[in-house]
Amino acid sequence: MQPHNVVSREAWIAARKAHLVHEKELTQARERLSEERRALPWVKVDKDYAFDGPGxxxxxxxxxxxxxxxxxxHFMFAPDxxxxxxxxxxxADGFERMIPHLAARDATLxxxxxAPVEKLAAFQTRMGWTFDWLSSGNNDFNYDYEVSFTPEALNSGEDKYNFGTTRIGMEEAPGISVFYRDEAGTIFHTYSCFARGLDxxxxxxHYLDLTxxxxxxxxxxxxxxxxxxxxxxxxxPVQASCCHS
Structure with missing residues (x-):
């Protein structure tokens, strides 16, 4: 860690206000980016995907x-x-308790x-998670949304990740995809992000970034x-107590 000046409270407030200007610039830029994201075009989902669930x-x-x-x-968990x-x-530890809040805003996560549903269920029990977790082991969903890659793709160099910007070099990769279903029941793919986009x-x-x-x-x-x-x-390691009985 770089050396830090130790200053008066007044001097710290002045420095903090100067930094606040940049934080506000980032917040405004993020809001513009979110608006741009919501304005992206959509793609109709034509495949009838069926997933394996506990039921x-x-x-x-x-x-x-x-x-x-x-x-x-897109949770990395290969069948083997x-x-x-x-x-x-x-x-997953972070989004586990967000599910009800997302549902309140018309979104399901x-x-x-x-991996087969039996492995998913066992690991989910071990971790204490309650979110819905489905297996796509019997369909092309992971491949279509470019988070899983066949051995042939890996061997031929066709394992292009993050919209073709980089080779992934492994069979599984992380990601998030978002879909919308209209009143007629038509489903659209509206967004995906990968790599550092998941940060x-x-x-x-983000808590660590504050420290x-x-x-x-x-x-x-x-x-x-x-x-x-x-x-x-x-x-x-347990540190010695600062208090003495």
């Missing part, structure tokens, strides 16, 4: 649960894996992975190397 087959239309908007968290991706789990959905990262050390990932092999499944973290 049997579920169509894409049924995932909306009667609401107009559907947010799909024994547990879900630790990074996607980091996001679900997670979809290629804005991780509240823990003096930030995410402090600079010296790691890759930025998220520190992340573990919630039940895999080593307990922090």
């Amino acid at each position: 049997g087959k579920v169509t894409l239309a049924e995932l909306f649960r009667g609401r107009r908007q559907l947010v799909v968290q 894996w024994n547990e879900g991706c630790k990074h996607c789990s980091f996001w 679900v997670a979809i992975s290629r 804005m959905m991780n509240a823990a990262y 003096p050390l930030g995410r402090h990932e600079e010296d790691l092999p890759y930025p998220m190397d520190w992340v573990r499944l919630r039940d895999h973290y080593t307990p922090a």
Whole structure:
């Protein structure tokens, strides 16, 4: 961490107000970006996707649960894996309790992975999650929305991720896709984001960004190397109490 000046409260307030100007600029830019996002054109979904859920087959239309908007968290969990991706789990810990709030604004959020529903259910129980989690192992959904890649695509260099901007080099990738269902029942794909575009959905990262050390990932092999499944973290050393009995 870089050295910091220690100043009076008055000097700190002055510096904080100067920084507030830039924070407001970012907020206004983000609002403009959100308006631009909502104005993007849509694509009609012509495929009849059916997913495996705990109670049997579920169509894409049924995932909306009667609401107009559907947010799909593309959760990395390949059929032959024994547990879900630790990074996607980091996001899932954050959105687990958002579901009722999203529902109040006419939006349903679900997670979809290629692993069989039995594996999803077991891992979900282990993590204590309650959101709807479906398997797309028997359809092309993950491939169509470019978060899963066949061995042939990997071998031929066709594993293009984030709208073709980069090769992913692995069979599974994270993402979020958004859909809208109109009164006639027609479904439209309205938005998807990948890679760093997912950062804005991780509240823990934004809390860390407020701290003096930030995410402090600079010296790691890759930025998220520190992340573990919630039940895999080593307990922090217990420090001596500052109070004496």
